[in-house]
Amino acid sequence: MLVIPGAALTNAVRDMLVGHTISGLLRMFESLLLALMLAIGFGSAIYLFGV
Amino acid sequence: MVGNLLTALFSTVGYCLLMNVPVKKIIPASVGGMLSWLLYLLLKDHVASVFYLLVLVGAFAATYSEIAAKLAKTPATLFLLPALIPLVPGGSAYYAMLGLVQNRFDDMRHYALLTGQWAVGLAAGICVVAVIRQIGQYMQRHGG
Numbered sequence: 001m002l003v004i005p006g007a008a009l010t011n012a013v014r015d016m017l018v019g020h021t022i023s024g025l026l027r028m029f030e031s032l033l034l035a036l037m038l039a040i041g042f043g044s045a046i047y048l049f050g051v
Numbered sequence: 052m053v054g055n056l057l058t059a060l061f062s063t064v065g066y067c068l069l070m071n072v073p074v075k076k077i078i079p080a081s082v083g084g085m086l087s088w089l090l091y092l093l094l095k096d097h098v099a100s101v102f103y104l105l106v107l108v109g110a111f112a113a114t115y116s117e118i119a120a121k122l123a124k125t126p127a128t129l130f131l132l133p134a135l136i137p138l139v140p141g142g143s144a145y146y147a148m149l150g151l152v153q154n155r156f157d158d159m160r161h162y163a164l165l166t167g168q169w170a171v172g173l174a175a176g177i178c179v180v181a182v183i184r185q186i187g188q189y190m191q192r193h194g195g
Contacts, residue, residue, distance in 0.1 A: 001141075001142070002069075004141035004142065004144065004145045005144070006139030006140055006141025006144065007132055007135060007136065007139045007141075008143070009139065009140065009141070009144060009166065009170045010135060010139050010140070010169075010170050010173045010174055011132075011174075012170075013170045013171055013174035014173075014174040014177050014178060016174075017174050017175065017178045018166060018181065019106075020104075024106060031144070032144070032148075035144040035145050035147070036148045036151070036152075037146045038143060038148070039058060039148035039149040039151065039152045040148075040152055042149060042152075043149055043152035043153050044152075046153070047153075051089075
């Protein structure tokens with residue numbers, strides 16, 4: 001749970017509001033992708049071993 | 052309540068260690084995180100809309116970080132990121148993606164909207180303070 005990108009998500013929205021749209025979009029997509037990959041890892045472990 | 056605040060403080064200290072904050076500035080940065088979490092806990096039952104509650108808390112965190120940066124002569128980001136650590140919506144982003152993977156679309160929609168609400172609310176609060184500071188600097192520079 002330590003690597004879940006919460007701060008990066010907030011910073012992405014802040015970047016976009018301040019005017020750095022491209023860097024905000026990049027960081028937002030990166031953090032969403034990281035969350036998706038973490039969820040895929042947890043989800044496949046749950047699916048395989050049936051916790 | 053006290054245990055809650057201590058947990059917020061220690062988790063922020065851990066994140067500061069992870070992000071290589073200079074050792075002398077770990078304590079004020081973590082106290083910022085604890086104070087913004089305290090403000091969230093105090094206002095949680097009195098503000099009806101979660102969005103405006105988060106705008107208030109984000110504005111408080113940004114104000115704290117600006118003042119602390121002025122006193123410690125460092126960039127404000129160094130204090131702003133730890134002040135937001137107890138509040139950022141990491142868990143709900145993860146639960147949204149877990150719902151997507153595990154075929155629970157109601158959960159996914161709920162947590163995704165919650166993530167957006169928290170992220171946009173905190174960022175809006177920070178931007179309010181940033182804009183006020185920029186206007187203040189402009190007035191100082193141009194003698195308005």
